[in-house]
Amino acid sequence: KQEVTQIPAALSVPEGENLVLNCSFTDSAIYNLQWFRQDPGKGLTSLLLIQSSQREQTSGRLNASLDKSSGRSTLYIAASQPGDSATYLCAVKITAGNKLTFGGGTRVLVKP
Amino acid sequence: NAGVTQTPKFRVLKTGQSMTLLCAQDMNHEYMYWYRQDPGMGLRLIHYSVGEGTTAKGEVPDGYNVSRLKKQNFLLGLESAAPSQTSVYFCASSYSGSSAKNIQYFGAGTRLSVL
Numbered sequence: 762k763q764e765v766t767q768i769p770a771a772l773s774v775p776e777g778e779n780l781v782l783n784c785s786f787t788d789s790a791i792y793n794l795q796w797f798r799q800d801p802g803k804g805l806t807s808l809l810l811i812q813s814s815q816r817e818q819t820s821g822r823l824n825a826s827l828d829k830s831s832g833r834s835t836l837y838i839a840a841s842q843p844g845d846s847a848t849y850l851c852a853v854k855i856t857a858g859n860k861l862t863f864g865g866g867t868r869v870l871v872k873p
Numbered sequence: 874n875a876g877v878t879q880t881p882k883f884r885v886l887k888t889g890q891s892m893t894l895l896c897a898q899d900m901n902h903e904y905m906y907w908y909r910q911d912p913g914m915g916l917r918l919i920h921y922s923v924g925e926g927t928t929a930k931g932e933v934p935d936g937y938n939v940s941r942l943k944k945q946n947f948l949l950g951l952e953s954a955a956p957s958q959t960s961v962y963f964c965a966s967s968y969s970g971s972s973a974k975n976i977q978y979f980g981a982g983t984r985l986s987v988l
Contacts, residue, residue, distance in 0.1 A: 770913065795976070804877075804963060804979035805916075850915060854975070860931065861977060863915035 767864035780838035784851035879980035896964030905947040
């Protein structure tokens with residue numbers, strides 16, 4: 762059974778610092794991995810999707826890497842801003858089936 | 874752009890009551906999903922649908938039923954609510970679920986409390 766873990770559960774950084782968020786998964790047979798952002802009381806917004814054949818994806822200040830062999834993905838957010846404060850979740854799509862398996866999320870606070 | 878719309882946004886039920894959560898999407902997506910989110914546990918899939926008239930069980934289906942009578946709508950029903958069903962419920966939709974490029978689009982959620 763695929764299990765997805767995000768450590769730490771919460772993170773606080775001063776504005777301007779780079780953010781590094783971790784995601785680990787137990788089964789390397791994945792189709793893709795997605796990073797989502799969730800604001801309080803809101804739904805999830807997809808940030809980046811990395812296909813299993815890719816090693817990284819970039820969008821603006823965001824960069825996500827994928828290492829299938831070690832079961833890890835990292836989301837980097839450069840020069841963090843208070844507006845980056847949110848919960849970030851990663852999810853993997855397994856090879857067989859349509860399900861996304863989510864991690865528990867990392868709650869980020871960027872202090873001005 | 875409406876995207877995925879969930880109604881209601883909030884609901885309080887007493888144990889044993891029933892209710893239906895409605896999800897509507899205007900993106901002509903084939904696939905629709907219902908998740909629940911509990912503190913520290915991420916999202917868990919309840920049921921999903923790969924097309925009009927079809928439904929399938931997810932990870933935590935017990936106590937819930939679903940229907941997909943129209944392509945744009947996916948209903949989640951609780952026949953006899955229990956306190957363990959207190960949660961935030963999210964609906965999502967996507968194009969073909971089998972594509973490696975598939976992205977799921979989420980609604981804003983329904984906060985349900987069962988007393």
